[in-house]
Amino acid sequence: MDKGTVIVGMSGGIDSSVTAALLKDQGYNVIGVTMQIWDGGCTPSNGVTQHACYGPGEEEEIAQTEKISRQLGIPFHVIDLRKEYKHHVLDYFRQEYLFGRTPNPCIKCNSKIKFGALLDNVKKSNISFDYFATGHYVNVAYNETSQRYLLKRAKDLKKDQTYFLFYLSQEQLKQCIFPLGQYTKEEIREMSRQKGFGLENKPESQNFVAQGYTSLLEGATLPGPILDTQGKKLGEHKGIHYYTVGQRKRLGIAAEYPLYVVAIDHTNNAVVVGPKEDIYSNRLIASELNWISIDRLSEPMKLSAKIRYVQHEETAWVEPLENGDIRVTFDNPQMAITPGQAIVFYDQDTVVGGGIIQK
Known part of the structure; x- marks a missing residue:
């Protein structure tokens, strides 16, 4: 039975390849597509190609994807998105870091590109x-x-990726199919073995840029002061984009106790450091919001929230503000609340919505 035509975003990796195979087995007319995003920038100086989203390894990934598509007997297309990727992801990433914020390129890539x-x-x-x-x-x-589409956690909680997809709209969710949500990673590996893809031991892309994210910021270095929380100068930094809130290593300052980055002051081009207790806070402001399970936040809600992907949710009150932003107050202080990162809200296994931390 023909269930319709589904476009599968493929990368040459095990997850997208098994996704295409599952949907074909279920009776869908499957078409594979992959994104061409690398424009020749950020080539590793040592000639070693690392597994990364953006880098020279893309040519190998496209070839692998085409091979898998032939094996499955499905059409395959390469879509040139180099211009869009540069604008929505690379330029955004660079601008955020130069303003002293720590962006999440995966979230931006999902919502604007994929x-x-x-x-x-x-x-x-x-x-x-x-x-x-x-x-x-x-x-x-x-x-x-x-009468709303809901984004829910995966069966394999260790692999759950709802944090990265909180920006999806109702129209996007209506059109989406996520077959892997019902399986564990080990089950997907076994399916790959059965299909003969040979991808079971292929390393997953852990890096955003093949040469490291600072390669996108070359030429932007502007040294400035490292200050304590009282404004006393303790040293010099080589550029605020090398630092993020909560960072302890590579500060280059001798002190009686460990120092952490407490804040990044873009206006004064300064990095502010202090003891560990200074990087804890129970309150933040977020904007650039997207709500999924509700149309909008009209009154305070008690929800669970996470301020980074590798974190368990923490209970918090979420309050709407007159300017459209929200105030989040956690029951317990959180370590290194970082401007530019995403905060995502959950009601049990359902994503309520999320936004970008401002302060």
């Missing part, structure tokens, strides 16, 4: 489809009462 520009350009290529699928470990459900 689930945005990629599909827009597929349509411009006259490739018709009904659904879009990726190898993310998440689930989607429809709530009849609220």
